[in-house]
Structures are given as C-alpha cells and as structure tokens.
Amino acid sequence: MRSLDRSAMKWRKSSYSNSTGGDCIEVSDDFAAVVPVRDSKNPHGPVITFAADAWTSFVTAVKHGELGA
DSSP states (O other), X not given: OOXXXXXXXXXXXXXXXXXTOOSOEEEEOOOSXXXXXXXXXXXXXXXXXXXXXXXXHHHHHHHTTTTOO
C-alpha cells in the first residue's frame, strides 16, 4: 500500500471523547478504502490503518457490546 499523506488528513475525535481529553482516538474519513486511526494525545505519533470494512465491523461490535470489558 502507498504511504498516505498525513499532512492533508482531516481528523475527528471519537464521539465517546470527553471534554478533558481523556483516552481518545481520532479517525480520518478522507479515504474510501481505508480508515487511518491515531491517538489524539500523540497527533504526530504512529497511525494505524484499517481496511474500511474491518473498521465498520469493529465499530458495530463496539456499539453492540460484543467485545467485552
């Protein structure tokens, strides 16, 4: 896979983020096939990229409480 241009990405925080900036992730919706994810507390740190369908499955499982505590 080609390297993604991080400087052009627009990031959004998880809807579960709190106002104190706790343990948050940010995702970028700029790509159709992949979903880049990063730690909001370390915006210049590593980015993990998931296939879009895998990310959708993960988010659905989280919303339905299928992953446990």
